[in-house]
Amino acid sequence: MTEIRQKMPAFTAEHLVKTFDVSAPWLSRVVERKPRQLLQAVNDISFTVPAGGCLSIVGESGCGKSTVARLVTGLHKPSGGELRFAPGRNGAPVSVQMIFQDPYASLNPRWRVKNIVAEPLRELKLLKTSAAITDRVEELLETVGLSASDGEKYPHEFSGGQRQRISIARALASEPEFLVCDEPTSALDVSVQAQVLNLMRRLQDELGLTYLFISHDMSVVRHMSDRIAVMYLGRIVEEGDTEELFADPRHPYTQLLLQTIPNVQKPNRDRVVGGGEVPSPLKPPSGCAFHPRCPVATARCSVEIPDVRTLTNGTRVACHLVDERAADVSV
Amino acid sequence: MGETTDQPILEVRNLTVEFPGRHGTVAALSDVSLNIRAGEILGVVGESGAGKSMTGLAIQGLLERPGHISGGEIWLKGRRIDTLDDYEMQKIRGREIGAIFQDPLTSLNPLFTVGAQLSETIRQHLNMNKTQARARAVELLGEVGIPSPDERVNHYPHQFSGGMRQRVVIALALAASPKLLIADEPTTALDVSIQAQIISLLRKLCKEKRTAVMLVTHDMGVIAEAADRVAVMYAGRLIELGSVNQVLHASTHPYTRGLMASIPALAARVERLNQIDGSMPRPGAIPNGCAFNPRCKSTGPRCIRERPELMPAGDGASACWLNAGGIQ
Numbered sequence: 001m002t003e004i005r006q007k008m009p010a011f012t013a014e015h016l017v018k019t020f021d022v023s024a025p026w027l028s029r030v031v032e033r034k035p036r037q038l039l040q041a042v043n044d045i046s047f048t049v050p051a052g053g054c055l056s057i058v059g060e061s062g063c064g065k066s067t068v069a070r071l072v073t074g075l076h077k078p079s080g081g082e083l084r085f086a087p088g089r090n091g092a093p094v095s096v097q098m099i100f101q102d103p104y105a106s107l108n109p110r111w112r113v114k115n116i117v118a119e120p121l122r123e124l125k126l127l128k129t130s131a132a133i134t135d136r137v138e139e140l141l142e143t144v145g146l147s148a149s150d151g152e153k154y155p156h157e158f159s160g161g162q163r164q165r166i167s168i169a170r171a172l173a174s175e176p177e178f179l180v181c182d183e184p185t186s187a188l189d190v191s192v193q194a195q196v197l198n199l200m201r202r203l204q205d206e207l208g209l210t211y212l213f214i215s216h217d218m219s220v221v222r223h224m225s226d227r228i229a230v231m232y233l234g235r236i237v238e239e240g241d242t243e244e245l246f247a248d249p250r251h252p253y254t255q256l257l258l259q260t261i262p263n264v265q266k267p268n269r270d271r272v273v274g275g276g277e278v279p280s281p282l283k284p285p286s287g288c289a290f291h292p293r294c295p296v297a298t299a300r301c302s303v304e305i306p307d308v309r310t311l312t313n314g315t316r317v318a319c320h321l322v323d324e325r326a327a328d329v330s331v
Numbered sequence: 332m333g334e335t336t337d338q339p340i341l342e343v344r345n346l347t348v349e350f351p352g353r354h355g356t357v358a359a360l361s362d363v364s365l366n367i368r369a370g371e372i373l374g375v376v377g378e379s380g381a382g383k384s385m386t387g388l389a390i391q392g393l394l395e396r397p398g399h400i401s402g403g404e405i406w407l408k409g410r411r412i413d414t415l416d417d418y419e420m421q422k423i424r425g426r427e428i429g430a431i432f433q434d435p436l437t438s439l440n441p442l443f444t445v446g447a448q449l450s451e452t453i454r455q456h457l458n459m460n461k462t463q464a465r466a467r468a469v470e471l472l473g474e475v476g477i478p479s480p481d482e483r484v485n486h487y488p489h490q491f492s493g494g495m496r497q498r499v500v501i502a503l504a505l506a507a508s509p510k511l512l513i514a515d516e517p518t519t520a521l522d523v524s525i526q527a528q529i530i531s532l533l534r535k536l537c538k539e540k541r542t543a544v545m546l547v548t549h550d551m552g553v554i555a556e557a558a559d560r561v562a563v564m565y566a567g568r569l570i571e572l573g574s575v576n577q578v579l580h581a582s583t584h585p586y587t588r589g590l591m592a593s594i595p596a597l598a599a600r601v602e603r604l605n606q607i608d609g610s611m612p613r614p615g616a617i618p619n620g621c622a623f624n625p626r627c628k629s630t631g632p633r634c635i636r637e638r639p640e641l642m643p644a645g646d647g648a649s650a651c652w653l654n655a656g657g658i659q
Contacts, residue, residue, distance in 0.1 A: 060522035061493075159610040160379075189378035189549060194593035194604040201603065216522065223595035223604065246597070260527035262552025263597055264579060269534070269556055277492050277525060 010051035010086050010094050010178055010210040011072070017080035018042040018067050022282070039281055041067040043234035044081070046308075049178070051086065051094075054204070054211040056221040056242075058257070059231035060278050065214045068231075069182040072212060073098045088177045094210070097176035101183040103163035107155040113166055114151030117141065120173040140169040145199060161192035165199065172203070178210045185220060197223060218261050222246060230254050233281055233289040236308070240315030250317045252294045288320065296321055339366035340408055340510050340543035341390065347402035348382075348389050350614075357615040359385050359398065360567050364641070367511070367543040372534065374558030374575070375547045376590075378611050381564040383547045387513045389413075390545070391428055392420040408510060426456040429504030429542075433516040435496035438503075439488040445472070445499045446484035449506055456507035471502040476532060494525035501532065508540065515547045530557045551594055555579055560647075563587050566612055566622040573647020583644035584651045586623050621652070631658025 023029060023036040041064045049055040057065045070076045072083065073096055088094035097120075100106040107116055117137045120126070127133050138148035144165040155163055164184060171179060184200070185193040197220065203209055215221050221228055222242060229239040230253065238251040249255045259271070276293035279285055285292050291301040298320065306318045348360040360382045367373045375383045388394055390405055392415070405413040407427060412420070424430070432438045440448060449468035453459055459467065465484070472480035475498040488496060497517065504512055514533065518526040534557055537544045546557055554561055554575065561578040563571040563586070571584040582588045592605035609626045612618060618625055624634040633652050644654040652658045 060524065161610060190551065191378065191590055191593045191607040192610060194595075194606040195608070197595070198604055198606055218523070219595040219597050222597060222600060242600070256524055260524045261597065262523075262527070262530070262550070262556045264551050264555045264591065264594055265596060265598060267552075267555035271527060271531060271556075277494050278522065 008051055008086055009048040010053075010088070011049040011212070012046075012084040012086070013048075013068075013072070013081065014046045014084070015081040016042055016045050016068070016071060016078055016083070018064075018071055018076060019079040037282065040234050040284070041281065042071065042078075045229075045231070045234075045236045046081075047229050047236065047239060049210055049212050050226065051177075051210055052204075052208050053226040054213055054224055055227045055229060056213040056215060056225035057229045057231055058215055058218060058221050060216060062233075062278055062281055063231040064234040064281075065216075065231050066182055069098065069180050069212065069214045072096065073180050085178075094177040095174065096178045096180060097171040097174060099164075099167055099171050099179060099181045099184045102187050103160055103167055104187070106167055107163055109155055111154070112151065113141070113153055113155065113158075116155070116166060117151070117169045117173055120170060124174055126174060136173070140173055141166075143172065143203070144169045145195075159192070160188050161195055164188060164196050168196075168199065168203070172207070177208070178212070180212045180214075182214045183216070184213075186215070186217070193220070200224070218257060230257065233279065233284050235289065235318065236316070237290065237319070238315065238317045240313070240317075244313055244315055250311070250315060250322050251290075251319050252296055252321075253290045256293070288318075338409070339368045341545070342366045342406040343386070343390065343403070344406070345403035346386070346389060346400065346405065346413075348385060348394060348398055349401040350398045352397075352615075354615070358401075358567060359614050360389065362640075363403070363564075363567075363569050365562050365569065365572065367545060369510070369543055370538055370541040371560065372537055372544040372546055372558045374554040374561045375545060375564060376549060376551065376554055376561060377564035378549065380611060380613070382567040383549075383564050384515050385567075386564070387430075387515050387545060387547050390511075391424055391430060391513060392417070393424075425452055425509070426507045427509050427511065429507070429509040429512045431497075431500050431504050431512065431514040431517045433519050435493060435500045435520065436488065438500050439496065441488055444485050444487055445491070445502075449484070449499075449503060452503055452506040467506075468502075471506060472499070474536070475499070475502045475505075476528075477502075493521055494528060497521060497525075497529055498532070501529075501536070505536065505540070505542070508542075510543060512537070512542050512544045513547070514544060516549070517546070518553060519548070519550070526553070527556075533557060551579065551591065563590075566617050567614055568622065568650065569641060570623070570650045571647065572641065573645060573649075577645050577647055581645065583647070583649035583654050585627050585629055585653070589626075589628075621650070629653060629658065633658050 018041045020039045020041055022039045059065045071078050085093035114137050117140055118133050121133050137151055141148055141150055146165055185196050213224050225242050228242050228245050229236045232253050238254045249258055287302045287304055288306050291297040300320050306320045308316050308318045310316050343365050346360055346363040350357045350359055377383045400413050446468050450464040453464040453467050469480045469484050477483050477498055518529050558575050561575050562569055565586055571587050589607040607626050620635040620637055621639055624630045639650045639652050641648040641650045642655045
């Protein structure tokens with residue numbers, strides 16, 4: 001497994017930018033003499049996903065992690081930067097599919113499950129005969145732990161976890177090599193979440209899938225990923241190996257995130273909670289966006305946006321204070 | 332919790348809630364008994380559909396028709412409240428029972444300033460004039476940790492962030508100093524760093540004001556950090572009740588143990604998570620005997636034959652034959 005995971009990147013994003021125009025309608029702007037308003041959802045981020053591995057993007061709501069998922073799958077057009085898909089099977093660029101958060105909203109309630117799963121096969125004309133499609137659908141349903149006869153049912157006859165299995169089967173129909181999963185278990189109960197996470201791990205091993213995993217849940221992320229990128233207000237503030245990041249978080253925001261997760265094993269009932277909230281992405285703070293909440297911020301932090309530095313252990317971090325500990329920095 | 336007195340604020344005895352439907356009557360809650368003392372936080376956990384929110388709604392008299400309480404009693408500070416009419420209940424809600432719901436945006440009226448909403452609640456329940464109510468509103472906003480409350484009191488809900496809005500909702504729930512607070516998933520819509528702030532605020536207020544809190548959540552982490560005692564629900568029944576330490580770390584029920592084991596650990600990474608196969612039965616399709624028997628790893632003939640009641644186990648109670656004479 002480790003050999004596979006140290007292979008070439010399956011996907012690279014470089015200086016990715018996405019800006020949304022959230023201005024008021026033209027007439028109101030003219031009447032009220034307001035300028036256009038732009039929202040920097042993703043602001044100059046770069047990352048790579050190793051082939052056969054799993055990179056997770058974590059962050060709080062509004063940090064831009066779902067926008068990244070949509071940029072990678074082409075549901076949004078990037079405003080700048082580059083997306084590079086490495087050659088996969090047959091030399092063609094790796095094929096991408098996506099699993100969505102809400103299994104109640106992402107399946108058409110008026111379609112039978114077999115048609116939902118068969119849609120990519122028909123749409124992309126991957127199989128010619130309907131007999132072949134039926135066989136493939138049955139095989140897919142069994143791969144995700146449902147029975148072939150479930151294909152005749154409608155989505156409402158399934159529980160949340162089973163529906164998420166159906167969306168995984170649909171995503172696998174076109175034999176993708178790269179799966180983008182946007183909060184695939186946030187709508188599920190813990191016991192069902194474990195079933196879905198186990199299924200995803202098994203599929204990764206069996207089919208050699210590469211995952212880009214988007215989540216806000218640190219414990220799920222720790223279970224699933226090889227590398228973790230932490231986002232804050234449209235930027236990646238720290239990216240590193242899962243074990244390193246949990247053992248030695250460098251960025252103050254990562255430290256705050258790890259401190260505030262309720263830990264079932266070792267509950268911290270008398271914690272002193274750092275104040276502050278995520279600022280509006282419409283008016284991000286100057287300099288390092290985290291400085292108003294940062295316990296160790298200096299004057300420099302409110303002026304200058306920190307560069308991303310790579311440390312000797314491969315962790316990339318964007319913080320002035322980590323820069324200043326020059327000893328362990330390799331630029 | 333040495334400082335808690337023995338007389339519970341809330342006592343629920345054998346509560347049963349039924350929903351008559353086209354295909355016969357469905358029991359959404361069966362035989363739920365629990366109590367909460369002053370200054371105590373009782374965590375109620377379970378998967379979606381287990382009946383945890385339903386319990387909270389039944390206590391507040393907010394069951395949606397045709398659902399109704401078909402058995403059992405609810406006592407608040409020594410007064411029976413499940414037999415009261417709607418008018419009497421309305422006086423109790425807000426005054427004696429405060430409520431916090433999951434989504435802070437929908438529990439506030441977008442057309443009124445938070446000050447107006449707070450003053451309305453205060454004047455409804457307490458004998459105060461406008462000026463006093465407003466001063467109390469500012470004070471409350473300060474208590475829940477909203478910066479510059481005298482200015483924020485004039486703002487509308489949309490001008491607050493999610494975490495700040497939830498603080499306003501907490502202020503609203505505590506406006507008339509109720510003895511019982513029912514918090515239904517108060518942090519589910521919030522980010523973790525904000526969730527931690529809200530949990531510690533709830534704990535602090537509960538201890539200071541000696542309010543009894545029923546904290547309904549699906550998140551074991553929140554329970555571990557906030558609750559004193561825990562009630563675990565499954566398929567409309569209470570299956571385990573005990574101190575937070577016992578339920579989380581030395582549970583006497585296989586379902587709770589399975590649930591705990593299925594949470595990905597933060598400390599170390601495992602190759603495969605422990606999973607409970609299958610899913611919770613829907614109300615109306617609950618198997619005979621123990622409702623958990625089709626998913627349980629240690630099912631015996633007795634579990635299929637006979638339904639276990641809550642029976643003493645450890646320092647709490649558990650509805651499992653393993654603790655009471657075996658599964659044969």
